[in-house]
Amino acid sequence: MAPRHILDLSVEEQRSFIDSFDMVISDCDGVVWLLVGWIPGAGEAINALKNAGKSVKFVSNNSFRTDDQYMEKFDHIGAINVQHDDVVHPVKSIVRYLHKHKPGKRVYSLMSLEANETLRKHGIEYESLQIKEHLTSASLVNYLAIERTVDAVLFDIHLDMSYVELAKAIRHLQLNENCQLIAGGTDVIMPLAENLNVPGFYDFLQHVKRYTNRESISLGKPSPILGDMLKEIYNIQAPERCIFVGDMLVQDIQFGKSCGFQSLLVLSGSLTKEDMIAAPPEAQPDYYADSLADFIELFKNVQR
Ligand SMILES: [Mg+2]
Known part of the structure; x- marks a missing residue:
């Protein structure tokens, strides 16, 4: 089935979508911020997911930042209560x-x-x-x-x-x-x-x-060794109750799917909707969104 935009789902479908996962594992660059620059609403969206009871973790392919530099960036975007152990790179x-x-x-x-x-x-x-x-x-x-x-x-x-x-x-x-x-x-x-x-x-x-x-x-995305490591680190027993969010087709979406996670592609990185449609079946996400900020809108819809 073709990937669906999370804001094109009916309110009922948005509710079951939100109820379908307990954990969000998100890529960083292109999703939470840009390598150079910021993504409006990303911090607020992370906080909204946490307020809804979701556990939010981050997996990046970039180690040219120390943990402290990661924390400074999370502080800058106003994402609250992110710990060193919440980030794997x-x-x-x-x-x-x-x-x-x-x-x-x-x-x-x-x-x-x-x-x-x-x-x-x-x-x-x-x-x-x-x-x-x-x-x-x-x-x-x-x-x-x-x-x-x-x-x-x-x-x-x-x-x-x-x-x-x-x-x-x-x-x-x-x-x-x-x-x-x-x-x-x-x-x-x-x-x-x-x-x-x-x-x-x-x-x-x-x-x-x-x-x-x-x-x-x-040992970076999309390695299956990393997938097994994540399941061990975050004690993931039911991968289907976890959603992987990323801006790349192979490193994020294909990786998430191969781990048995649900998948969401955000278009705030370097890919367009056309790139997504042209992707092979194994790299097609279950859902897509313009950016993480669409979760803010989605939570407003389901709370009405
Ligand atoms: Mg990325």
Whole structure:
């Protein structure tokens, strides 16, 4: 069945829609705010969902913000009572994975300074390179020397990523055949601001994989490992009583559906209604809305 706009449902249908879920898991960028900029009414809508007794959690593919920076953004939009544990993003999933599968192991980080800060806070021993000087082939050789091997290379969105960092990640993977390649945010496109979509980090990961003949373990959306992790973290027993809200077809809608959640696409990110209609069946949402703010209107309708 074609996705329906939540405000085109009859009042009776809007009531049963609201009654059909207990938990909302929402993407952040493009839904709750823009990477650069804000979405009117998003904070108020989150508060309205909570006031209606819904548990509201957030899952983002962006770890280039620390938890504190996430909290500042939730404060800015007036969303009340959002806790650190209410937000999952790749570096947090990576920390969880490392604690479980590689306790005490040393890793090489091809991630942002903010992500590295999160590693440090969680007691993960990591190596990283931040080189600002002009490189020559001789200095490159020095930087690529491996003193100690690592058990995993961590890859995520990293706006300062440089050639030497990538080359060293490849060296680490080549030198230790048991070294795992673990990836967080690997979106193809990053919607940066209105009318400004830039390439995501997908192709940089492909580069590492191609030169090392290695597959990566993905812990960002739409990875099924992340889906299982979310069910564990938030103790989700009945996935059909949970709705996933996002602005992307694959990372959000297809991911939510593969977890057994209901799905809602918002058009406040980079996609249009036409993009949604053109999507393959597995990425078609159950519902759509212009933005999260449509929930404010919907609650007014059902309370009448
Ligand atoms: Mg998004």
